[in-house]
Amino acid sequence: MISCKDAVARLWMYLDRHLGRVQEQELEEHLGVCRHCCGELEFARQIRALLSRSSSSAALPPHTRTRLEELLKGLGEKP
Amino acid sequence: MAVTEAPSAAQTDFEQSVRPHLDYLYGLAVRLCGNPTAAEDLVQDALVRAFRAFGGLRNRQHPRLWLTRVLTSAFYDRVRAGPDGPPARSLDEEFDLFDTIVQEDPFPYSDRVHLDFLDLFDDARVIEVFQGLIPRHRVALILAYVYRFTAAEIAEIAGRPVGTVLAWLHRGRKQMERGLWEYAVSHRLLTGGTNRP
Numbered sequence: 001m002i003s004c005k006d007a008v009a010r011l012w013m014y015l016d017r018h019l020g021r022v023q024e025q026e027l028e029e030h031l032g033v034c035r036h037c038c039g040e041l042e043f044a045r046q047i048r049a050l051l052s053r054s055s056s057s058a059a060l061p062p063h064t065r066t067r068l069e070e071l072l073k074g075l076g077e078k079p
Numbered sequence: 080m081a082v083t084e085a086p087s088a089a090q091t092d093f094e095q096s097v098r099p100h101l102d103y104l105y106g107l108a109v110r111l112c113g114n115p116t117a118a119e120d121l122v123q124d125a126l127v128r129a130f131r132a133f134g135g136l137r138n139r140q141h142p143r144l145w146l147t148r149v150l151t152s153a154f155y156d157r158v159r160a161g162p163d164g165p166p167a168r169s170l171d172e173e174f175d176l177f178d179t180i181v182q183e184d185p186f187p188y189s190d191r192v193h194l195d196f197l198d199l200f201d202d203a204r205v206i207e208v209f210q211g212l213i214p215r216h217r218v219a220l221i222l223a224y225v226y227r228f229t230a231a232e233i234a235e236i237a238g239r240p241v242g243t244v245l246a247w248l249h250r251g252r253k254q255m256e257r258g259l260w261e262y263a264v265s266h267r268l269l270t271g272g273t274n275r276p
């Protein structure tokens with residue numbers, strides 16, 4: 001059985017489906033008996049959800065859009 | 080004749096390829112740079128570079144991918160770093176946010192301490208924490224978990240092997256976990272239920 005440290009190190013790779021079959025099976029076997037690492041897995045999911053949340057701070061403001069579209073139009077006019 | 084004033088076919092192609100991605104490019108730039116002024120500047124820089132490169136571009140089928148390559152390359156130039164910058168702090172490897180929250184118990188009356196901790200972070204704070212990551216980890220983490228690029232796509236964008244990208248993502252995640260904790264501590268967000276924002 002792999003250690004908690006090894007299991008935790010694999011969690012994001014597991015969620016990304018980047019683990020090989022053997023590594024995945026070892027992790028799932030560990031998760032089947034370890035409540036702590038199941039908590040870590042759930043927390044990893046929550047952090048990923050936090051990162052992927054859409055952001056109003058990162059929305060393109062109308063005046064910036066106008067400037068960028070003007071730049072786009074202007075690019076072809078320069079020799 | 081007004082031949083010189085009419086947009087060339089290449090210019091029209093370029094505009095049509097890029098316009099649908101302006102929102103994306105700006106969002107990515109804000110997350111990378113941390114503020115609107117620097118983000119707009121970066122996007123402008125990327126658009127100029129992309130236009131210059133557009134003529135020689137063989138594969139125009141995936142504009143989002145090559146625009147991302149151009150923008151991240153402009154970003155690296157700006158922060159005077161590259162995908163091969165100095166190594167991250169070795170301490171990051173030891174830090175585990177899940178266990179730290181359990182040990183420090185910042186919300187003694189809560190039965191969902193981990194969610195309570197993450198609830199402290201609105202989108203602006205998440206962007207601030209991104210700024211603490213070293214550039215190549217920041218780029219990889221944002222591309223993978225905000226914009227859902229695969230590791231193979233990030234490897235193509237960065238011109239590095241997939242294994243290298245997986246290592247960046249691993250280190251980036253550890254840095255992010257530490258960054259979230261340090262942000263909460265330094266901004267005094269963990270003083271108990273009554274003082275939480």
